[in-house]
Amino acid sequence: MSSERLLAIANLLLPEVLILYFDLTKHEVKGEEIHFYFTELNTPPDDFKGIKLHSKGFFPEASVQDFPIRGKQVFLHITRRRWLNGATGKVVTRDWDLVAKGTRITSEFAAFLKDIYK
Template sequence: MLPLLKYFVMKDLIDKLLSVCFPSDILTYFELSAIEEYKDRIDIRFDEKKEMIPQCLRRIPNIVLDGFCNPIGLLSFPLKDKPTYLKIYRRRWKQSGINKYYSNTYQLHPRGIKTTHHFASFLKEAH
């Protein structure tokens, strides 16, 4: 198989695996950036996509990335019989030279519980 074709086949398989394992609302706005497996848990990091500039800043010149907000930690379905935590990092934006920060907000978890929507529904049905 040609290297370029092999790349696209592998990318398609990885994208399909991600769509099976993680909520579509997370994959729409965030990209997988790290996976760390520990003895007692798995942490999966998602960083907000760079093109997700907040709506209020889209027409303002000199917008720059300024790091990340504090992460949102969500419990998701277990992997390999270990609790799996999704660490969601939203980007922080500002206009160059001005110290006012902006970030996007998302409804990534049900109110009052730090799990993904799908995992919360599963737990609710299980009890």
């Protein structure tokens, strides 16, 4: 499958924030599980426009569960980037709200489960 077609399908199924700010680097089907691997793009946060930032590697990969697809469990493996502010020497990151508090599932999936189990 071409990368354009895969991206079109990903746009329909995955959280928008992952499509906009991350590169889908790999996907795997392992039995009854689908795994998507994302790496944050080297695009510094908007709050730091005009400030010289240097990419300084990545945080450890985080894995979260998302909506099932065709009866298979879906896991998102997310690698976030960090930058160094050359002027202050401080590490800069984006503040992501991808994971629902107290869980290892996406916020959207948590909201969905909350609604169906009322």
